[in-house]
Amino acid sequence: MAYSxxxxxxxxxxxxxxxxxxxxxxxxxYAERMAKRLQNMGQESYKNGFRVTLHxxxxxxxxxxxxxxxxxxxxxxxxxxxxxxxxxxxxxxxVMKNAHWHTFQVLTKxxxxxxxxxxKNEWPENVWVGVTxxxxxxxxxxxxxxxxxxxxxxxxxxxxLGPIKEINLSGIDWVIVGGESGPHSRPMKKIWVExxxxxxxxxxxxxxxxxxxxxxxxxxxRLLDGKIFDExxxxxxx
Numbered sequence: 196m197a198y199s200x201x202x203x204x205x206x207x208x209x210x211x212x213x214x215x216x217x218x219x220x221x222x223x224x225y226a227e228r229m230a231k232r233l234q235n236m237g238q239e240s241y242k243n244g245f246r247v248t249l250h251x252x253x254x255x256x257x258x259x260x261x262x263x264x265x266x267x268x269x270x271x272x273x274x275x276x277x278x279x280x281x282x283x284x285x286x287x288x289x290v291m292k293n294a295h296w297h298t299f300q301v302l303t304k305x306x307x308x309x310x311x312x313x314x315k316n317e318w319p320e321n322v323w324v325g326v327t328x329x330x331x332x333x334x335x336x337x338x339x340x341x342x343x344x345x346x347x348x349x350x351x352x353x354x355x356l357g358p359i360k361e362i363n364l365s366g367i368d369w370v371i372v373g374g375e376s377g378p379h380s381r382p383m384k385k386i387w388v389e390x391x392x393x394x395x396x397x398x399x400x401x402x403x404x405x406x407x408x409x410x411x412x413x414x415x416x417r418l419l420d421g422k423i424f425d426e427x428x429x430x431x432x433x
Contacts, residue, residue, distance in 0.1 A: 197209070199267055199270065201267060201270065201405075202403075202405050202406070202417070202425070203265075203300075203371055203403050203405060203425075203427075204265045204266065204267040204270075204300055205264045205265040205266070206260070206264045206265065206266045206267070207266065207267045207270040207271075208253070208256060208257055208266050208267070208268055208269070208270075208299075209240070209250065209253065209269055209270060209271045209272065210249065210250050210251070210253040210254045210256075210269070210283075210287055211247065211248070211249055211250065211269050211271075211272040211273075211274065211276070211279055211283075212230060212240060212241060212243075212245075212247075212248050212250065212269075212271045212272050213230065213243060213244070213245045213246045213247040213248050213271070213272055214226065214227070214245065214247060214271075214272045214273050214276055215247070215276070217304055217305070218304055218329065218332075218333060219329055219330055219332075219356055220304070220327060220329035220330075220353075220354055220356065221304070222381075223354075223375060223377060223378070223379050223380060223381075225376065225377055226245070226270065226271045226272070227245045228377065228378075229271065230244055230245040230271060231244055231245060247272065247276055247278040247279065249279070249283055251283075251286075254286055254287055254290055255290055257290055257291070257294040257297055257299075258290060258293060258294050260294075260297065261296075263296045263297055263298075264297050264298075265297075265298050265300060266297050266298065266299050266300065267300050267302070268287070268291075268299050268300060268301045268302075269301075273303050273304060273305055274287070274301055274303055275303045275305035275308040275309050275312065276305065277305075277308070281312065284312065284316075285316065288316065288318070288319065288322070291319055291321065291322050292319040292321075294321075295319070295321055297321060298321050298322075298323065299321060299322045299323065300322075300323045300325065300349075301322060301323065301324050301325065302325045302326070302327060302349075302351055303325075303326055303327070304326065304327045304333075304336070306326045306335075306336035306337075306339035306340060307339055309324070309326070309339060309340070309343065310339040310340075310342060310343060313343035313344065313345075314343075317344070318343070318344065318345040318346070319346075320346045321346070322345065322346065323345065323346065323347035323348070323349055323368075323369075323428065324340065324343060324345040324347070324348055324349075325340070325348065325349035325350055325351055325369075325371075326339070326340045326350055326351070327350070327351045327352075327353070328350050328351070328352050328359070329352060329353070329354055329355060329356045329357075330356050330357045330359070331357060331358070331359045331360075334359070334362065334363075336350075337350060337362070337363065337367065340366075340367070341363075341365065341366040341367070347368045347369065347428045348366060348367055348368050348369075349367065349368055349369035349370070349371065349428065350367055350369070350370055350371070351371040351373075352370065352371065352372045352373070352391060353371060353372065353373035353374070353375075353405055354373065354374055354375030354376075354380070354381065354383070354408065355372055355373065355374060355383050355387055355388065355391075356375070356381055356383075357387065358384075358386070358387050358390065359387065359390065359391060360390060361394075362391065362394050364394065364395070364398045364400050367400060368400065368401070368428045368429070369400065369401050369403065369426075369427065369428040370391065370395050370400055370401070370402050370403065371403045371405055372388055372391055372392070372402070372403070372404055372405065373404070373405030373406045373407075373408060374406055374407045374408025374409065374412075374415075375408045375409075376406065376408040376409060376410075376412040377410065377412075378410065380408050380409055380410060382409075383407065383408060385419075388404065388419060389419075392404070392419070392424070401426035401427055401428055401429065402424050402426050403424060403425055403426055403427070404417060404419045404423070404424040404425075405417065
């Protein structure tokens with residue numbers, strides 16, 4: 196099993212690797228840095244570096260992971276990238292449905308394609324679907340998400356790159372906030388985080404603070420006003 200160090204999940208599953216940049220949050224992509232490093236190490240799955248690559252041999256892996264896990268789908272890519280065929284996405288969803296003892300987390304910046312795909316295809320109950328909103332400029336992604344039928348709908352505001360004073364969280368089950376990490380990381384202001392947390396508290400939406408980020412994210416940590424906020428959606432399958 197591919198265990199993950201990402202704080203809001205437990206494992207990762209990558210039948211697709213690679214991506215292309217579409218918005219401000221992509222500038223210092225952690226997955227791109229990691230893919231290039233793995234390519235230099237001679238890892239077969241990353242022989243194409245960060246070019247979008249399908250790995251059909253990995254589609255069925257979760258069926259062999261017998262212990263129930265939270266699984267981040269395509270942590271090294273975007274499931275709804277234009278170079279990923281609908282047929283491949285459907286195969287992955289079939290596996291998610293059949294591996295019903297796991298909970299899968301799908302996260303995308305390509306909210307419009309997510310919406311169009313979801314109008315013709317059903318999401319299994321054990322799949323959480325989310326979009327990334329790194330700035331107020333991209334709040335329209337939430338409108339696409341709100342209109343799909345998924346058991347849990349969430350938003351990741353990471354890397355948070357600016358203030359978001361108003362958010363319509365109607366129909367949204369979970370909010371993740373985090374700062375950018377690694378080389379050339381852009382700073383996140385505390386007031387930006389506090390504003391979002393306040394809205395979540397007012398709307399009774401679980402709030403997860405992932406990290407402050409920076410060049411050394413372990414040093415800056417996860418504490419917000421001396422506390423760790425790791426709330427999760429209430430619609431977790433038993």
